[in-house]
Amino acid sequence: MSEPLTTPGEGFHPHLHDTSSPAATTPLRARLHHIRADALDGDTAQTGGMRRFAAVSGKTVGSEKLWMGQTHVAPATSSSDHHHGESETAIYVVSGHPEFVFLDGAGDEAEEVRLRTSPGDYIFVPPFVPHREENPDPSEEAVVVIARSTQEAIVVNLPKLYALPADGD
Numbered sequence: 001m002s003e004p005l006t007t008p009g010e011g012f013h014p015h016l017h018d019t020s021s022p023a024a025t026t027p028l029r030a031r032l033h034h035i036r037a038d039a040l041d042g043d044t045a046q047t048g049g050m051r052r053f054a055a056v057s058g059k060t061v062g063s064e065k066l067w068m069g070q071t072h073v074a075p076a077t078s079s080s081d082h083h084h085g086e087s088e089t090a091i092y093v094v095s096g097h098p099e100f101v102f103l104d105g106a107g108d109e110a111e112e113v114r115l116r117t118s119p120g121d122y123i124f125v126p127p128f129v130p131h132r133e134e135n136p137d138p139s140e141e142a143v144v145v146i147a148r149s150t151q152e153a154i155v156v157n158l159p160k161l162y163a164l165p166a167d168g169d
Helices: none
Strands: 050-056 067-073 089-095 099-104 111-116 122-125 132-135 142-148
Touching: 067 132, 132 142
Parallel strands: none
Antiparallel strands: 050 067, 067 142, 089 122, 089 142, 099 111, 099 132
């Protein structure tokens, strides 16, 4: 029986060796990138009450259509109201019980909707939907992983939440 393809130095590309810093001559889009947890980039768009860290972005790995990173919300904290422009956003709850708040304008009056989450849950935020994240826990930080459909994190901070008109309005 042959060795598995994951054996170091063997497999599809035996000429490539395992390294955390590939040769500088290798183009960014011609190799895989390993972003270590301690190497996340905090120099990204921010919203009050939370900290965002980029892992995959145009700046960090040369991505052209994707942004991915982490967001941390301190205990007993709410973010500022914001939206993410044209970007679709997918959120995976790693720890804590963050709540995601938006206004639903489907009725006669806009109604606040609060999505209460647990680790393992996912949230989808469509483009331009105003929202905020809250962490009501008095002692535990909430951590989520974010993936966006744009190359960089778009954050438009707002003075308050508002409901988007229903389709066709």
